Amino acid sequence: MDIAALVAWVVTALGGFVLLARWISRGGLRQQQTGTTRFPAPLVFGHFLLAAAGLIVWIVYLAADRSALAWTSFGVLVAVALLGFAMFARWVPVYRTAAPAAAAGDAGEETTPAERHLPVPVVAAHGLLGATSLVLVLLAALGVGGS
Known part of the structure; x- marks a missing residue:
């Protein structure tokens, strides 16, 4: 169970890196000043940093038992997971809103929230694998499946 949780967590992290890179490359950080994005930087980076810290603690757990x-x-x-759910709740209305027709390349990009460009399959896989990681970590902490 311990190793399954690790694998699920690492694969989830890979999907998270894809989403983070896409959000940044589409102007998520620049849009903080204009308020175009619905993802505040502290929410995005708090989710990322806590997930990374938790993964490090999990790896230490695997070594120290x-x-x-x-x-x-x-x-x-x-x-x-709570931070991720908050981002998901902010992402859904943005994704459902029809993308504005970009008349002149960059002008359209600046008025479209960066999270509008997140790929749905990656968002879905990241969320499902994150939930799977949470359940596997809980089961491992409870001692289900042995160490």
Whole structure:
């Protein structure tokens, strides 16, 4: 169960890197000043940093086999999931809104929120794998499946 959780978490992180890179490349950071994006930078980077910290704690748990570390990872992952759900809730209305017709290249890009360009399959896979990671970490912390 421990290794399955690690694999799920790493694959989830890879999808998260794709989403983060896409959001930044489409102007997510620049749009902070104009308010075009619905993703505040602290929300995006808080989700990323907490997930990375939790993954590091999980790897330390795998090496040290201390149940307190497993439960710490689980707690961090719950916070990560809540931040992720907040972003998902902000993303859905933006995605459902019809994209404005860009008359002149960059002008259209500046009025379209960066999160509008996130690929739906990656968003869905990231969320599902994140939920899977959460369940696997919980099961491992409970001792289900052995260490």
